[in-house]
Amino acid sequence: MSESRRTRTKLFFLLGSLTLFTPISIDMYLPALPTMSKDLHTGPAEVQLTLTTFLIGLGIGQLLAGPISDAVGRRKPIRFGIAGYFIASLICAVVPSVYALIALRAIQGFAGAAALVVGRAIVRDLFSGVEAARYFSLLMVITGVGPVLAPTIGGQLLRITSWRGVFVVLAGISVLIGASVLRWLPETLPPERRRSGGLQDTRRAFGELLHDRGFVGLCLGCGLAFSTVFAYISGSSFVLQDVYGFTPQQFGLIFGVNALGLVAGTQINRALALRIPLMNLLTAGLVGAAASAVAILVVTVAGGVGRAAILIPMFTVMVSLGFVLPNATALALNRHADAAGTASALLGAVQMGAGGGIAPVVGIAGASAYPMAVAMVVLSTASLGAVRVLARTAPGARESVAEDARRDQLVELLSTEAEL
DSSP, rough: OHHHHHHHHHHHHHHHHTTHHHHHHHHTTGGGHHHHHHHHHHHHHHHHHHOOOOOHHHHHHHHHHHHHHHHHOOOOHHHHHHHHHHHHHHHHHHHHHHHHHHHHHHHHHHHHHHHHHHHHHHHHHHHHHHHHHHHHHEEEEEEOOHHHHHHHHHHHHHHHHHHHHHHHHHHHHHHHHHHHHHHOOOOOOOGGOOOOOHHHHHHHHHHHHHHOHHHHHHHHHHHHHHHHHHHHHHHHHIIIIIOOOOOOOOHHHHEEEEEEEHHHHHHHHHHHTTSHHHHHHHHHHHHHHHHHHHHHHHHHOOOOOOOOOOOOHHHHHHHTTTTTTHHHHHHHHHHGGGHHHHHHHHHHHHHHHHHHHHHHTTTTTTSHHHHHHHHHHHHHHHHHHIIOOOOTTTTTTTHHHHHHHHHHHHHHHHHHHHHO
């Protein structure tokens, strides 16, 4: 393997590891939610608040880490964020009550936000347009490993330890990722490209983003689509185990298969991005997610139609979202290359805020599939509406002639490599 190929491979795995913080922090302890509810003497809604506060902390942390990374570079925020995540994870393992856990999860999310937001900004530092969308799609191969393995690992850990042991494992994973990043991740934002205007410059950057209708539409579309996933994430553990009778180990397997569906969608999207405009792919994914969510609601209302009837549309929701998340992210960040960290922060904060708000709503009726199904329908259709009304009609929504030419160059290059 040549030195340049080794460097690209190393960067790929490093950036992928940064994006793992969110899925492993959410998914690894999902099989333990019913057990945690009993152990901490509380209800499903209170336990699901640990998901909500984690996402709220993750959202707020991104709003801080993103602008900081635009000012001081990408590596420093990651270093302090991972250290904070490690400490918070260890404390989560020994908390005495659900309310203490709810608070600590917010701190854990706040600290872990640096890895997520800076990882996206680094991709934008290095790539743009179609190349960025393809790279985000490629990264989701690694990101998808988290949802595939985390619930399965979590379910198996419950055979030998309690839910507290899961948080100890999370702390250990953060050490491994942190050491790798600090050893091998290069600085991608040189001093001459950094923003140095302090608080006033940060306020101005956020103002520019919020006045860009296309960026706002993509932010809302991506955030509401993420909320659709999170309605499934926060509700499926109770629905599949308490309503449909799956074991924690079976739930982990099902969750992993659905995550593979997301990965499959991103890789199909990666190939199609060379030939089809990103906005068209994004819209197709949103339509597919909304249709699948409606199917879940129909199955729930019908009742008594068997396990496969609920599992199939859950899978197709994830496949469809493989067309949404990378394209929405690339299109949004491409509009503001000079403030990639701040744009990434706002994009992530909207995702986490919208996703965090849906968890207690899904758990409000306890072990019932109705809240999850209704939430998925409302959120997926609202996501489609935000993109169609705001982003698709905004100035600059259509890809430029330069992007079309770049796509043609990529197709020609890949064809040449295939012939060789």
